[in-house]
Amino acid sequence: KNEVEQSPQNLTAQEGEFITINCSYSVGISALHWLQQHPGGGIVSLFMLSSGKKKHGRLIATINIQEKHSSLHITASHPRDSAVYICAGTYNTDKLIFGTGTRLQVFP
């Protein structure tokens, strides 16, 4: 069992739909990261959070420390949101442990 688990592995949506990607972790982490990777592209950091909720444009990230769970929400999804979304936790103060990613495809 991976220490960081994401669900679903694959997700398809119609443009405009509200999307939720989930991340659960089993290790003690000091921060939770959401990353975005477009096909053939590099990795971009979307959020880093250790409690509560953060919002950037149409993206919202939440974390529940007690339940060891985080969610990434995309409101009013658009085809340009199609990408792999990766959850990662900072442990031992300076290292990341990654989930395997959620592949999102948004169709017009």
Add this chain to the structure above:
Amino acid sequence: DAGITQSPRHKVTETGTPVTLRCHQTENHRYMYWYRQDPGHGLRLIHYSYGVKDTDKGEVSDGYSVSRSKTEDFLLTLESATSSQTSVYFCAISARGGVDGYTFGSGTRLTVV
């Protein structure tokens, strides 16, 4: 990201040859990391550095070595490339490790034939 560059972007090499990948940063960040990304796996840490000449192994370090002789450069060397090292390699930097965020390079796609 403009603050971190990886070279080369693509490389094909033969089994048994040494290969060096370079990560260069202009952010003066203390921490630098090398990861590999393979289908079905999350990114996995190969080696990392927490300062000039200060490096440590990650979870998949066998067959790899690193060097950091100056703040801006972190080199990853495959001592004798094998087909199992065919992967996409990402470098990442961080100013204060887990306290703040990470910036990733664009990746190097390495194929060992």
